[in-house]
Amino acid sequence: MGKVKIKEMSWHSIYLTIKFEGEEVNDFDYYVTDLKNDYNLGKADNNQLVINIVNINDTKLLDNGKWYFYYMKNDKKNILSINPKFGYTLENLDKIYRYGSECYSYIINFQIVDKSILEKKISQQNIVGDKFLINENDLILCMFTTYMKKNKHPEKKDVILESNSLKQGLRKIVFIVTKSTIRSIYAILNKIRKKDGKHILFMSETRVPIGGNLKAIDSRIKERGLDKEFKISYSFSKTLQQSKLKTFFTWSRLLWLIAKQDYIFVDDYVPIFKTITLYKDTKLIQVWHAGVGFKSVGYSRFGKAGSPLPKDSCHRKYDYALVGSNGLIPVYEEVFGIPRNHFIATGLPRLDDYLNQNKISEFKNQFYKDFPELLGRKIIMFAPTYRGNTQKEAYYPYDKINMNLVKELCEHEYAFIFKMHPFITEKIEIPKENNKYIKDLSNYGDINEMFYVTDVLITDFSSNIYEFALQRKPMIFYAFDKDFYQLTRGVHRTLEQAPGVVCERFEEVIEVIKNNKYDMNKLNDFLNESFNDHKRLSSDIAIDKILLNKE
Missing domain, CATH: 3.40.50.11820 (CDP-glycerol glycerophosphotransferase, N-terminal domain)
Known part of the structure; x- marks a missing residue:
């Protein structure tokens, strides 16, 4: 079965045109589903499908809900994902249709959803898992459809409207x-x-x-x-x-x-x-x-x-x-x-005394007193932000770290320190035979002070780059989920502007370190944007x- 993705979408009045890329695009039947109801959209013609949004559900609009597109052939259902480049234009497709003297509206909004959330919903609906094929790295498109009624008192909450039970x-x-x-x-x-x-x-x-x-x-x-x-x-x-x-x-x-x-x-x-x-x-x-x-x-x-x-x-x-x-x-x-x-x-007031040489020396002396085995080694700090929407949901997928490669890296000149976000409660497992030069110091000291002994920072979307930039040392941005994170969580600016090397595979990270392929060119621009010169303490x-x- 060929792999199909959405590469582009556009509106003309009530018609939504979906353009596809992939193999055998015109051979499949295309559907939209809320995991309870399925509606056949027909076959693609010339690698595109035109949908009349007011006439999908037997001369009706789609009900309130979250709808997913999929394609099928020989009873094999495959969720439609999107091309990452198209994902950055999704917000331009949101539509509002007003009607009834503008007292009502029908809203259509497109977002990318997490694979695990969709799989959970599929499980709850008792849909046979092997008939819905979802690939791990897919950017899954979700279409939100909502009937809205004008709120005469927008400053007040509507308990009935907001409650499902x-x-x-x-x-x-x-x-x-x-x-x-x-x-x-x-x-x-x-x-x-x-x-x-x-x-x-x-x-x-x-x-x-x-x-x-x-x-x-x-x-x-x-x-x-x-x-x-x-x-x-x-x-x-x-x-x-x-x-x-x-x-x-x-x-x-x-x-x-x-x-x-x-x-x-x-x-x-x-x-x-x-x-x-x-x-x-x-x-x-x-x-x-x-x-x-x-x-x-x-x-x-x-x-x-x-x-x-x-x-x-x-x-x-x-x-x-x-x-x-x-x-x-x-x-x-x-x-x-x-x-x-x-x-x-x-x-930032906390940086008033940050580069004080006495303070730096005091911390280094204490650090190497606590960890004498790290003296003389180049220290790599792994300090990414968390995944999940809230503090309670915070986690990091440790399977994205190849510990064998870390072990190999630390056999000679390097040490590898994990400094995980405070919201992440699950600890990474480090085998005892490897914990001499590979350490989880998430609960040790202040991260900004630990930058004094750090030679290379590996992070992703975290704000810890702000303080580390003052050290003028190399940064690596390891973002295995770069497009997914940027398109779902949202970012002020993309990692293309990061003051360092961006890697999407852990193997690339190790390769950069081994071969000293760091990118320091954007660091000065980042420092100039982020810091003013002050004659007084902040x-x-x-x-x-x-x-x-x-x-």
């Missing part, structure tokens, strides 16, 4: 009531707890304890003696990993703290500010935990799985947001969905502007 509806009602209760408690506490302009709270709901930019600003405040002028409080927890009941009690304490504050510094997504809106006399400052990377976050993912809601997002509520340089303001303007004048190009710029109202 009575149980789900009741849970949403409980959530709404709880949210209203929390807001009321905050309003009362805000009136009771009078402010004096001198209270600062450093907080995070994703990290414990204080670190990074928050720690740098806190330390600098104390170095300048401003802790005698300001009252500083701290709150660090991991509410995203807690039960809803425990989170409610965590938030109860937080509300008491928040209500008293004049300035609140955060370094990541903070769920409580999705629930409450601070009064104008409290300033919320986002210092963000990372530099710029490739993967999309916040509103740059709008419309994709895991994206924030239009209104109920803590990102919308920042009075100030610190960024590394003027060149990065447009990037984070997209991420946070706030006006450009809310950003301060301070640089933490001082933030403190003077926000706390002391000085330029």
Whole structure:
């Protein structure tokens, strides 16, 4: 059976033209399915198929749902995938058909879906697996069809519309009531707890304890003696990993703290500010935990799985947001969905003392004291970002790493360190006989300090390239799922702009290292875009502007 892919799609009014590439294209029957209902689209003519979108389902439009295209011959069903080049134009095909005095609309949206998600749905529908052929590297096309009704109150949630069952509806009602209760408690506490302009709270709901930019600003405040002028409080927890009941009690304490504050510094997504809106006399400052990377976050993912809601997002509520340089303001303007004048190009406070030679020497001495066997070896750090849409789903497919090749590489001059993303809980298995020069140090030290001893960084879409770039050392971007990740997760820019070599196979990574085939040409451009020259410390710029109202 020949392999067929979609290479191009286009609209003309209500007609969708699909052009194919592959073998025996015109010999197959083509179908669309939601895994419950199948509709025959006919055969291709001259390697293309024209579909009347209002006349697929026996003179009806397709119902609300997720639809997949497949082709069949001799009872063999093969899911249609797309050419990667075409995938980058998918968003241009979304359609909205308004009708009924513009009170209603029919929306068609195209996205690429994960093979594992589709296979799970096929299993749930009890479809015989061997009749639906899906290849591992396929970019599977999904067509979302949705009947929508105009919402007269877009600022309000429609519990009935959003619920697929009575149980789900009741849970949403409980959530709404709880949210209203929390807001009321905050309003009362805000009136009771009078402010004096001198209270600062450093907080995070994703990290414990204080670190990074928050720690740098806190330390600098104390170095300048401003802790005698300001009252500083701290709150660090991991509410995203807690039960809803425990989170409610965590938030109860937080509300008491928040209500008293004049300035609140955060370094990541903070769920409580999705629930409450601070009064104008409290300033919320986002210092963000990372530099710029490739993967999309916040509103740059709008419309994709895991994206924030239009209104109920803590990102919308920042009075100030610190960024590394003027060149990065447009990037984070997209991420946070706030006006450009809310950003301060301070640089990152945690990098104020980053290249201090005494600090570097101290870390190196301690590191080689802890791991004397690594002294004299070139250290390769493997530090990719996670896969999955949320913190709870985070994982990395370790089968994409050829440990035999890693072992071979480390037989002589190299050591290989794994520094996995904090969200990834599953540990990589390293055989005892190989753990002398191959180590999992995911729980050891701060990654930015570990860059002092790293000679080569292997990453992918992670923002850790931001700090490592300052070392002016080689980077390799190993993205086995480059097209799939960029087309589904979304990126600010593609890996074609990466300041290093891009590899899609692990064998290529090893080859680059063995032959020193690094690409350093784009590094200077990346540094110029990502960093401003400052005469003052980044933490001082933030403190003077926000706390002391000085330029």
